[in-house]
Amino acid sequence: MTGGGYPNAFLPADPRPSMRLTFLGTGSAMPLPDRAQTGLLLERDGRRLLVDCGAGVLHRLAATEPGYEGVSTVLLTHHHLDHVSDLLALVKARWLSGDDHLEVVGPGGTKALVDSLFGAFDYLDGRIDLQVREVSDHDFSVAGFDVSAHETRHSVDGLAYRFAGGEDGGDLTISSDTEAFEGLAAFADGSAIFVHDCSFPDDVDVSNHPTPSALGVTLAGHDYGRVYLTHLYPHTEGRHEEMLEAVGSRYDGDVRFARDGLRVEC
Numbered sequence: 001m002t003g004g005g006y007p008n009a010f011l012p013a014d015p016r017p018s019m020r021l022t023f024l025g026t027g028s029a030m031p032l033p034d035r036a037q038t039g040l041l042l043e044r045d046g047r048r049l050l051v052d053c054g055a056g057v058l059h060r061l062a063a064t065e066p067g068y069e070g071v072s073t074v075l076l077t078h079h080h081l082d083h084v085s086d087l088l089a090l091v092k093a094r095w096l097s098g099d100d101h102l103e104v105v106g107p108g109g110t111k112a113l114v115d116s117l118f119g120a121f122d123y124l125d126g127r128i129d130l131q132v133r134e135v136s137d138h139d140f141s142v143a144g145f146d147v148s149a150h151e152t153r154h155s156v157d158g159l160a161y162r163f164a165g166g167e168d169g170g171d172l173t174i175s176s177d178t179e180a181f182e183g184l185a186a187f188a189d190g191s192a193i194f195v196h197d198c199s200f201p202d203d204v205d206v207s208n209h210p211t212p213s214a215l216g217v218t219l220a221g222h223d224y225g226r227v228y229l230t231h232l233y234p235h236t237e238g239r240h241e242e243m244l245e246a247v248g249s250r251y252d253g254d255v256r257f258a259r260d261g262l263r264v265e266c
Contacts, residue, residue, distance in 0.1 A: 018169040018265045019044045021193065024060035025052075026230045026258045028199055029082040035260055036060050037082040038231060040174060040195070041071070042163065047144035050074045050090075051161070051174060052083040058090055060260060068093050073143035076106030077176030078158030079113050088117045088124065095127040103131040105142050107159050110134050135159070150187040152178035155208045160184055165192060170225055170266045177231060180210035180218035189222045192266035195258065198229035201239045202246055212243040216250030225266065227251075228258040 020043045027035030037054025041064060050061065050071045061068050068090055077083060087104070094102055104114055111132045118125045133142075137149045137159065146164040151157070154177045162173040170192025175184060177197050188194045196219075199209035209231070210218070219227065229243070236243060240257050247255050 019163065019165055019172060020263060020265050021172060021195075022064060023228075023230065023258045023260060023262045024050075024064075025054055025057045026232055026260050026262075027054075027056075027082075028231050028233045029080070030233050031056060031082075032232075032234055032237070035232060037085065038077075039086070041066070042145065042172070044145070048073075049143040049145055052077055052176075053086045053090055054082040055085045058086040058093060061090075062093075069097050069099050072099070072101050073103045073105065075142055075147075075161065076104065076110060077161070077174070078107060078152070078154060078156050079109060080156060080177065083177075084113065087114075088121055091124055091128060091130065095124070099128070101129045101131075103133065103143075105133045105135060107157055108134050108136065109157070148187075150184055152176050152184065153181055153208070154178050160187065162188060162191065165266055172266050177209060179208060180215045182218060185218045185222050188224065190224070192225035193264060194224040194227045195230055196227055197231040198236075198243065198247075199231050199233050200235050201243055204235055212246035213250065216247040219247070219251040219253065224253055226264075227253060227255045228262075228264070229255065230258040232257070 022041040024039035025036030027037050031037050036056025038052040039057030040051040042049040048066050048071045053074055114132050137151050139148050148162040149159045152160050158176045160175045165171045172193045173188035173191040175196040200206050202211045202213050
């Protein structure tokens with residue numbers, strides 16, 4: 001699957017108890033018409049968690065069965081604008097819809113980020129019960145999901161997250177924005193789904209993000225059920241097959257491109 005549009009993509013949740021992942025936004029700091037910035041919705045047994053909340057994610061979330069009214073916890077991977085820019089818009093939408101609670105969880109500095117947002121938009125302060133919690137590279141629970149965290153390699157501090165699948169299915173790992181490196185590949189080893197940053201094709205000179213060849217080298221020797229490439233810059237348009245071949249020349253597992261509205265289960 002190599003991206004594309006999203007008509008009819010946001011379907012009602014499957015009643016089975018496995019963990020469901022909906023890609024709300026698969027774009028980057030340079031969004032495309034059919035790719036919002038980063039946001040992922042996790043669902044299991046009536047529990048819901050939004051991972052990151054970049055520009056356009058609130059609109060994508062509104063098109064899902066839970067809607068923004070049904071999501072009361074946001075887990076941030078890091079604090080770059082394309083991962084947090086709809087956060088305060090989500091606060092306002094929940095306030096106006098009568099929902100009185102939101103929990104924001106993220107790496108160190110999350111409280112300072114939220115405080116600064118309310119400093120700029122102080123009329124929203126106190127409108128809902130807002131709880132902020134900071135986490136690091138350890139195990140924790142959020143919104144009923146058991147999570148392990150691993151530090152990333154990016155231009156700011158960030159965390160990758162592995163969500164335990166339990167008896168009903170396999171684990172899900174989300175890389176966040178990061179270079180490809182062995183420690184993270186091993187952290188995700190055995191995951192049913194591994195969502196990994198692959199922002200640019202091989203001929204773009206880039207740091208803090210992986211190219212397909214670098215990602216393939218790092219994934220080689222590890223076992224994942226399926227790898228989804230995301231955080232896609234416009235530079236990747238029209239080059240998906242080429243990028244898949246670059247990954248596949250080094251890693252022989254199942255690798256696909258994510259797209260906005262894609263729902264998968266593990």
